[in-house]
Amino acid sequence: MTDISSPFDPAALDRLVRFGGEKLLASMIDVFRSNGRERLDAARAALDAGDAAAAALAVHSLKSSAAQLGAMKLSGLCADAEVAARAERLEPLAGSLPELVAAYDDAVRWMSGRVARQGSEG
Amino acid sequence: MKRIAVVEDNADNRLLLQALLGDQFQLTEYETGAEALAGLVQSPPDLVLLDISLPGMDGNEVLERIRADESIRHLPVIALTAHSMNGDREKFLARGFDDYVTKPIVDEMILFDAINSRIEG
Numbered sequence: 001m002t003d004i005s006s007p008f009d010p011a012a013l014d015r016l017v018r019f020g021g022e023k024l025l026a027s028m029i030d031v032f033r034s035n036g037r038e039r040l041d042a043a044r045a046a047l048d049a050g051d052a053a054a055a056a057l058a059v060h061s062l063k064s065s066a067a068q069l070g071a072m073k074l075s076g077l078c079a080d081a082e083v084a085a086r087a088e089r090l091e092p093l094a095g096s097l098p099e100l101v102a103a104y105d106d107a108v109r110w111m112s113g114r115v116a117r118q119g120s121e122g
Numbered sequence: 123m124k125r126i127a128v129v130e131d132n133a134d135n136r137l138l139l140q141a142l143l144g145d146q147f148q149l150t151e152y153e154t155g156a157e158a159l160a161g162l163v164q165s166p167p168d169l170v171l172l173d174i175s176l177p178g179m180d181g182n183e184v185l186e187r188i189r190a191d192e193s194i195r196h197l198p199v200i201a202l203t204a205h206s207m208n209g210d211r212e213k214f215l216a217r218g219f220d221d222y223v224t225k226p227i228v229d230e231m232i233l234f235d236a237i238n239s240r241i242e243g
Binding site: 012015016019020024027028031032035057060061063064065067068069 | 131133135137175177204227228
C-alpha cells in the first residue's frame with residue numbers, strides 16, 4: 001500500500017502558481033474537476049467490463065493529475081489500484097472505488113477552497 | 123523559435139507544459155499517438171515530449187514508429203511519464219528515448235535541462 005502521511009500537499013498548489021500564476025492553478029483545477037470525474041466513470045466502466053488495461057489507464061491518468069495538484073491521498077489510492085490493474089487484478093480497484101470517489105470529492109473541495117481563499121485575500 | 127511537439131492526453135498536463143514552455147518554444151499539442159505521428163511527419167518539430175500512458179497507441183509504440191520512419195527517426199524524444207519506479211530511467215533509455223522526465227513536475231529545471239541539452243541554440 002502507498003503510504004500517505006497527509007491527504008493534501010499545499011506546496012503543490014503554490015508550485016503551480018509559481019509556474020503559471022493563479023490563472024494556471026484555476027485552469028488546472030477546472031480541468032481536474034471535469035476530467036477527474038470522467039476518469040472515475042471510465043474506471044467504473046472498465047470494472048464493469050472486466051477490462052484491466054482500461055482500468056489501469058483511467059487510474060493512471062487520475063494519479064498523475066492528482067499528484068501534480070497535491071491531492072496525495074487520491075494519487076496514492078490510484079497508484080495502488082493501477083499496480084493491481086496492470087497485474088490483471090481488478091478486485092483492489094473494485095474495493096477502493098468508493099474511497100477513491102470520496103478522496104476525489106475531498107480533493108476538489110480542498111482545491112476550490114484554496115482558490116476561494118486566494119481570491120478573497122487578493 | 124524552436125518547436126516542440128507535446129504528445130499528452132491529459133488536458134491539465136498540457137496546460138502546465140504550455141505555462142512552463144510556451145514563452146520559450148513554439149508548442150504543437152497532440153492528444154493521441156496516431157495524431158502525433160501524422161503531425162510529426164508533416165511538420166517535424168525540433169523535439170518531442172512524449173507521454174507514455176496514452177489511450178490506444180501508447181508512448182512506447184509511438185517511439186517505435188518514430189524510430190522506424192526515415193523522415194523523423196532523428197528527432198530527440200523525451201519520455202514524460204508518471205511511471206516512476208526504480209530502474210524506469212534505464213528502461214526508457216534502452217528503448218530509445220533520449221531522456222526521461224517524471225510527473226508530477228516538481229523541479230522545472232529538470233525539464234528545461236532535458237530539453238535544452240537536446241535542442242541546439
